[in-house]
Amino acid sequence: MRKKDFDVIVVGAGPAGLSAAYVLAKAGVNVIIIERGKFPGAKNVMGGILYRKPMDDLIPEFYKEAPLERHIIEQRMWLLDEESHFNMGIRTQKHNKEPYNCFSVFRAHFDKWFAKKVVEAGALLINETVVVEPIVEEGKVVGVRTDRPEGDLYADVVIAADGVQSFLARSLGLRKKITPEKVAVATKEIIGLNEKEVNDRFGVVDPSEGVTIELTGPFFEGIEAMAWIYTNKTSVSIGVGAIIKDLIDHHMNPNDLLEKVKSHPSVLPLIEGGDTKEYLAHMIPEGGYYSVPKLYTDGFMVCGDAAMLVDSIHREGSNLAIESGKAAAKTYLEAKDANDFSERMLSRYQDKLEEMYVLKDLKFYKNVPELLEEKRYLLTDYPQFIIDAMAEIYTVDGTPKPEKFRKIKDELKSRFGYINLAKDMFTIWRKLR
Numbered sequence: 001m002r003k004k005d006f007d008v009i010v011v012g013a014g015p016a017g018l019s020a021a022y023v024l025a026k027a028g029v030n031v032i033i034i035e036r037g038k039f040p041g042a043k044n045v046m047g048g049i050l051y052r053k054p055m056d057d058l059i060p061e062f063y064k065e066a067p068l069e070r071h072i073i074e075q076r077m078w079l080l081d082e083e084s085h086f087n088m089g090i091r092t093q094k095h096n097k098e099p100y101n102c103f104s105v106f107r108a109h110f111d112k113w114f115a116k117k118v119v120e121a122g123a124l125l126i127n128e129t130v131v132v133e134p135i136v137e138e139g140k141v142v143g144v145r146t147d148r149p150e151g152d153l154y155a156d157v158v159i160a161a162d163g164v165q166s167f168l169a170r171s172l173g174l175r176k177k178i179t180p181e182k183v184a185v186a187t188k189e190i191i192g193l194n195e196k197e198v199n200d201r202f203g204v205v206d207p208s209e210g211v212t213i214e215l216t217g218p219f220f221e222g223i224e225a226m227a228w229i230y231t232n233k234t235s236v237s238i239g240v241g242a243i244i245k246d247l248i249d250h251h252m253n254p255n256d257l258l259e260k261v262k263s264h265p266s267v268l269p270l271i272e273g274g275d276t277k278e279y280l281a282h283m284i285p286e287g288g289y290y291s292v293p294k295l296y297t298d299g300f301m302v303c304g305d306a307a308m309l310v311d312s313i314h315r316e317g318s319n320l321a322i323e324s325g326k327a328a329a330k331t332y333l334e335a336k337d338a339n340d341f342s343e344r345m346l347s348r349y350q351d352k353l354e355e356m357y358v359l360k361d362l363k364f365y366k367n368v369p370e371l372l373e374e375k376r377y378l379l380t381d382y383p384q385f386i387i388d389a390m391a392e393i394y395t396v397d398g399t400p401k402p403e404k405f406r407k408i409k410d411e412l413k414s415r416f417g418y419i420n421l422a423k424d425m426f427t428i429w430r431k432l433r
């Protein structure tokens with residue numbers, strides 16, 4: 001009989017691995033979770049907005065107990081140029097009452113709390129241990145090799161939740177080497193302010209209420225980038241993520257890009273006078289649907305960032321990680337019932353994700369990376385036109401309104417041409433079908 005130390009080995013204690021281990025431990029499965037950090041969250045970076053629903057399905061009313069910063073009542077999207085921002089967004093009381101929609105969090109606090117729940121549910125957590133390679137026998141993954149002396153561990157199934165670089169998925173040939181056009185590098189600063197400053201600057205009255213701002217547009221000069229500002233209890237998180245290839249092509253380093261964002265006239269008043277508490281950097285897999293690899297092989301499943309499950313358009317990653325961890329765990333339970341851990345059986349994991357919003361959303365946007373590569377001006381010229389048109393409409397200069405609207409229409413024609421505009425609209429419609 002084959003050696004077996006555990007039913008399941010989970011590699012990585014981020015949201016994906018912790019969710020998988022929680023479901024398994026709750027079902028009485030003998031599961032170990034191996035984390036390279038000093039504690040879960042120690043090495044993890046997020047903007048970070050955590051969505052309630054996937055977590056609440058796992059641990060009902062978790063938000064009453066978990067270390068969260070603020071629940072988000074307003075989400076703004078700013079189109080930026082050098083001197084203006086055009087604001088869109090939603091502020092709603094629907095998100096200002098239980099069970100809430102999403103929260104700002106610090107991963108170092110949240111992951112640590114989540115891991116405690118996982119251990120209480122019955123999983124074994126080993127920190128400060130690096131998984132160095134999968135153990136494969138007769139074509140099947142049967143365990144992992146760790147950097148500990150005599151650190152080989154065997155199990156029916158290994159779940160890789162080892163993040164964006166996923167050494168495990170790569171060494172099994174499921175994932176190719178990460179390329180600079182499919183990954184963003186993000187830098188983030190936590191800037192300390194007092195509670196009143198955060199409330200006043202972001203227009204909330206209660207210290208539990210929070211605001212998010214996402215920033216994009218011609219300000220980034222054609223670099224595919226998205227910046228963000230999120231309110232915490234007594235700080236704001238400000239960061240920017242940009243596709244690595246674009247940074248290279250524009251000879252821009254990520255830190256300079258963050259400094260540029262911080263000095264924007266609309267941004268500066270929000271952070272002015274604050275002191276930098278932390279500076280962090282991390283990669284985000286932004287390749288979209290076509291970069292998602294096959295998610296299973298004999299005795300092995302891959303979840304979360306390791307599986308490239310990030311919807312960068314909607315700033316969703318942690319929720320996809322949680323959903324995929326849960327789906328992998330449920331697939332294991334089915335496999336256990338059938339006593340079959342083969343590739344055929346574990347393929348149900350990918351089927352589950354295809355049926356859920358996880359892969360449906362990524363599939364919906366599957367052509368967006370290619371579209372933005374081909375028509376980079378969609379990120380600059382159209383947003384610039386919107387900013388200019390709004391500034392024109394709101395400038396009271398004695399020009400009659402019909403004349404202003406005619407001017408805007410003429411401007412639209414001269415900048416894009418009606419035929420090109422129609423072509424772009426058609427292309428966008430076709431790519432999103």
Ligand SMILES: Cc1cc2nc3c(=O)[nH]c(=O)nc-3n(C[C@H](O)[C@H](O)[C@H](O)COP(=O)(O)OP(=O)(O)OC[C@H]3O[C@@H](n4cnc5c(N)ncnc54)[C@H](O)[C@@H]3O)c2cc1C
Binds near residue numbers: 321
């Ligand atoms: C700057 C930034 C901002 C973001 N903002 C948001 C946001 O606001 N909202 C959102 O939903 N998503 C956001 N994301 C995405 C989100 O953080 C990820 O999608 C999510 O963390 C993925 O979870 P995961 O468990 O798959 O991976 P991770 O959180 O990366 O966890 C992987 C874990 O595996 C461990 N590990 C790795 N290799 C090994 C090994 N060999 N052995 C042992 N342990 C190992 C790591 O230490 C880590 O704990 C952001 C990401 C970044 C970088």
